[in-house]
Amino acid sequence: MKPQPKSGVLDIEIYVPGKSRAPEGIKLHKLSSNETPLGPPPAAVEAARQALLHLEQYPDGQASDLKAAIAEVHGLNPKNILCGNGSDELLGLLCQCYLGPGDEAIHTEHGFLVYGIQIRAAGATPVVAPEKDRTADVDAILARVTEKTKLVFLANPNNPTGTYLPFDEVRRLQAGLPGNVVLVLDAAYAEYVRRNDYGAGVELVSATDNVVMTRTFSKIYGLAGLRVGWLYGPETIVSTLDRVRGPFNLNAAAIAAGAAAARDRAFVEEAARFNAEWLEWTAKALEGLGLEVTPSVGNFLLVHFDDAAGRGAAEADAFLTERGFIMRRVAGYGFPNALRMSIGTEEANRGAVAALAEFLGRSSS
Numbered sequence: 001m002k003p004q005p006k007s008g009v010l011d012i013e014i015y016v017p018g019k020s021r022a023p024e025g026i027k028l029h030k031l032s033s034n035e036t037p038l039g040p041p042p043a044a045v046e047a048a049r050q051a052l053l054h055l056e057q058y059p060d061g062q063a064s065d066l067k068a069a070i071a072e073v074h075g076l077n078p079k080n081i082l083c084g085n086g087s088d089e090l091l092g093l094l095c096q097c098y099l100g101p102g103d104e105a106i107h108t109e110h111g112f113l114v115y116g117i118q119i120r121a122a123g124a125t126p127v128v129a130p131e132k133d134r135t136a137d138v139d140a141i142l143a144r145v146t147e148k149t150k151l152v153f154l155a156n157p158n159n160p161t162g163t164y165l166p167f168d169e170v171r172r173l174q175a176g177l178p179g180n181v182v183l184v185l186d187a188a189y190a191e192y193v194r195r196n197d198y199g200a201g202v203e204l205v206s207a208t209d210n211v212v213m214t215r216t217f218s219k220i221y222g223l224a225g226l227r228v229g230w231l232y233g234p235e236t237i238v239s240t241l242d243r244v245r246g247p248f249n250l251n252a253a254a255i256a257a258g259a260a261a262a263r264d265r266a267f268v269e270e271a272a273r274f275n276a277e278w279l280e281w282t283a284k285a286l287e288g289l290g291l292e293v294t295p296s297v298g299n300f301l302l303v304h305f306d307d308a309a310g311r312g313a314a315e316a317d318a319f320l321t322e323r324g325f326i327m328r329r330v331a332g333y334g335f336p337n338a339l340r341m342s343i344g345t346e347e348a349n350r351g352a353v354a355a356l357a358e359f360l361g362r363s364s365s
């Protein structure tokens, strides 16, 4: 007799985060985890520092200050907000509360890996909907809905492709789902998107009973190390998740820093502007080297390599790593011959392009 985890758990492949090491003596440019190159907002660092002076106290279990800041900035009712230890925790809570053995949850072909992990951890079955042009396909998702379906996950924009669904398509997806299926709109990169036909999902959450939107402070807000995420949803869903979460799921520094970061609108605006400029520059420069780049609205690019021996993603990754440019292998996302590059500092972007030019044996213009 040996201890056995519940069914499904051992089918989970352990999540491998982006690498974060360069060889001895080489300057590290970490472009592997979609972190901001701009650092955290100084006001958030100061707020966290203040919180550290009272570490003997439990944090506010309701994260009221953080909810108030988010509500204020986004014009929402705090009752419809739930904060999490990163949005990853909220994705897990959704699975824990709405899935059990025999249930199914749908995610797309190249969707975020955390969905499959959390669906299996809840004992349910992940169902994969194929994508079209590396973009979520509403008809393919709807065609996979059965009586067993309880959740649909859509990362919009998606990681690692950087592609997005226009809001009309998201609306069509919701309209096609039975009312008992929760549509999870994971808008981790929403602040970066500059498209008139994009919406993160606030209106759809407000207008329906079965849609939630998750957001994070890990990307544009520069607080990945503290773990702060939030969810906006109907009160019935928010209060359901509220029962199951840890009573103090966010630490005191995370609550304080998150609230300060949310209110620093100038920081976010500048970060979005910086990203738009370097996303475009980097995509064009990589295309100029003859590489195929999936059009992205996020803070990262999916770069495709040749099948030719010696010119593939694995070789490029090794070459870049030796020079301190750390990118993300994405074989686990169904892209064995691509790398995901986060937009970094000017120095990192220029350096990575120059290194790739050298790798490909061409001169960079």
Ligand SMILES: *Cc1c(COP(=O)(O)O)cnc(C)c1O
Pocket: 034, 085, 086, 087, 088, 089, 112, 155, 158, 159, 186, 188, 215, 216, 217, 218, 219, 224, 227, 228, 229
């Ligand atoms: C980075 C990312 C998140 C954020 O996760 P946190 O737990 O908030 O750090 C969520 N969804 C997607 C698609 C992401 O790429």
